[in-house]
Amino acid sequence: MTTTAPTLVFDLDGTLADTAHDLIATLNVLLAREGRPKVAPxxxxxxxxAGARALIERGFALDGAPPPPEQVDPLVQDFLAHYEAHIADESRLFPGALTALDRFAAAGFRLAVCTNKPERLAKLLLEKLEAADRFAAICGRGTFPMHKPDPRTLLLTIEAAGGDPRRAVMVGDSKTDVDTAKNAGAPVVAVDFGYTDVPVSELGPDRIISHFDDLWDATHAILRAPAPGRT
Known part of the structure; x- marks a missing residue:
């Protein structure tokens, strides 16, 4: 009987790719249009x-007044249109990410992305960054009826990649990612260079890394550890 190859599932923004400058630049276009002060990267x-809607609401709230509810949907649509046109102006993969992906792929791992970014934009970004072909599945908001931290999002992503949830590891940068993995019963590696105002050390991941060079050892340490309840 053969053993299914391990699956490594990545979050996108703040984990694989440093997208903050393009996201904040798009937010600033909307803020300037509405006469609001811009925010710094x-x-x-x-x-x-937490997605475009939350980014807009949080960005506008910094000025003390979130946008009226009836304006949020139009703002989201304007945000997505502008962002799509500028999705990789300054966005880049984090150092060592591509090398790590290729190392895991060469070792037989299945690779996938599970993000709350709209699926179409996630695929577009990874294509622009010349990394899309590394992944057996790229799943985002709209791929499934639910999104992170619903555990079904991760489990369905693993399934789409042809993997086994019993031999899968999540890699993320936020509480949403850690909660998603825990809810799905999967181990999780947290990067400490992403987009979270809560230190990942307080979120209880199985491992923490500060560079993609460390992901190989962290992942194998997790896969070698006995599963809960198993001796």
Whole structure:
């Protein structure tokens, strides 16, 4: 009987790719249009990571007044249109990410992306960054009826990649990612360079890395560890 190859599932923004500058630049286009002060890229840790709607609401709230509810949907549509046209102006894969992906792929791992970014934009970004062909599945908002932290999002992504949830590891940068993995009963590696205003050390991941060079050892340490309840 053969053993299914392990599956490595990545979050996208703040994990694989540093997208903050393009996201914040798009937000600033809307803020300027509405006569609101712009925000600095350094604000990304507290603004980015929960999708366009949350980014807009949080960005506008920095000025003390979130947008009226009836304006949010039009703002989201304007945001997505502008962002799509500028999706990779400054966005880049984090250092070592591509090398790590290729190393895992050469070792037989299945690779996938599970993000709350709209699926179409996730695929477009990864194509622009010349990394899309590394993944057996790229799943985002709209791929499934639910999104992270619903565990079914991760489990269905693993299934789409042809993997086994019993031999899968999530890699993310936020509470949403850690909660998704835990809810699905999967181990999780957290990167400490992403977009979260809560230190990942406080979120309880199985491992923490500060560079993609460390992902190989972290992942194999997790896969070698006995599963809960198993001796």
């Amino acid at each position: 350094e604000a990304a840790r507290s603004l980015v990571g």
